[in-house]
Amino acid sequence: MGAGIAEVLARGGLAVVGIEVNQDALERGRGHLEKSTGRAVKRGRLTEDAQREILGRVALSTDFADLADCDLVIEAVPERLELKRKVFATLDGVCRADAVLATNTSSLSVTDIAVTTNRPTKIVGVHFFNPAPVMKLVEVIRTVLTEPAAVDRVAALVKDLGKTPVTIGDRAGFVANRLLFGYLNQAAGMLESGHATRDDIDSAMTAGAGLPMGPFTLMDLIGLDTCLEVLEAIHAETRDRRHAPSPLLRELVTAGLLGRKTGRGFYDHGAPKDEAPVQADGPAPVVGILGTGALADAFAALCDRAGAQVRDAAADLADCDLIVEASGDADAGRELLAAAAQAAKPGAVLAVTSATVPVAEAAMASGRPADVVGLHLPDLLSTDRAGALAEIAETVATGPGVADRAAELAGRLGLTVVRCRARAGFIVDALRFPYLNDAAAMLGAGYADPDSIDAAMTLGCGYPTGPIADLDRLGIDRAVAVLRALHAETREPALAPVPLLTEHVTAGVPIR
């Protein structure tokens, strides 16, 4: 991270002094800088001359005294408060009295660092995102002690570097990590409980929610030790057990499997890449669609695009390979499915699409529970990603091979298929609505405004849209319904929809 920040500053035309603990660490830092700028040269983003100039602006040293002339110092040492305090005590001794001292901490309290220095008014947080040369967000953190001029100077510098500053107060996780890490930890818990596989969870969040990386790829990029530290710090403030690090994460860290930087974490980065999954072929299936609302129409349009024959009259279901209950209404859907189960041929797959009504309940009511799976297409109604992903959920009553058949049929409809157990929200909604609830809670608590929250996630983590925009796009009524289903299933207090959401649903007005 230190090398990434040094690169950002040097690319911005500033003279940089990079300090490391010893010569070996300095050489590693130099290697990072050369590799990262070299990658830009290879991609034609930087000329070799410009690379040389950038590298020439970074002087590397192991002597803190070389920082004596600096206007700003950014500390990026490991996340241990005692170590950071020691570094700041040294900086206090060598730096000019008017120099601003910043910490890139992602988890510790900036105030805890500031109070042990001789210049608490000049201590700020500048939180960069990984990879620092790429991600556009920098969170600028002010404590109750920081003088406004120091915050303004740092925010102006961040802007001059071509990044977007979001200035906020000192709370564990700030904006982006506070919202990101509950989700990452929940994904680790899902994997550990056998709800779905690593690859299916990662695919679900990229293909289904449009994220640039799935949670396990991202944790490996961040570093699992850092993930653990951030979660511990957030948990220490929130005491929310959703932030208590997943035992799996802790075990990987104990084993020294820290992600990309050690070559192995959730993934083995040395292993040959998995081959792309073979696209399901065979004729498009005959699909029966139950229901007449927007969901049924959207599913029918998707089948049309895939060249599948669609039957929507109860009398025509006998030759269907797949019958999809898409009424959008639990009671009506149950009746429609029970009638369809009587008409369906042996071997037909019956699929229920509700992510809020337990699949097992619908399966038992159908009279043919062995043939029933859950089928969820996140965003079918709300984006142009509609239909990219099909989540197939099996219950304990689903017969052997039925979910495989469902997956194959969905593949023949051109969908990317992931599998999971039949739990509220399947994968995508179970992971994203708690995150959206947390964003609404942050907004309701007045910690950050909607633009800052959205910028944190789009510019810091590459999300296609921010959470506040997502709530309006996906529908706050849907958010409340999914959260209520998640809460009913888990009784996890933090999964109950926050008052801001229920209030907006009652009032019928969007969040913005």
Ligand code: CAA
């Ligand atoms: N260092 C430098 N540059 C890098 C890089 C790295 N490690 N990885 C990628 N890049 C550059 C590439 O050179 C490329 O640049 P150009 O467009 O100028 O050619 C660009 O990034 C895109 O790279 P790729 O095409 O190879 O890969 P991609 O399209 O898959 O994008 C990504 C890679 C930008 C990392 C993208 O996957 C992404 O946005 N992921 C999410 C990352 C994220 O969430 N970061 C925040 C983590 S939380 C955190 O850091 C805070 C904390 O406190 C822990």
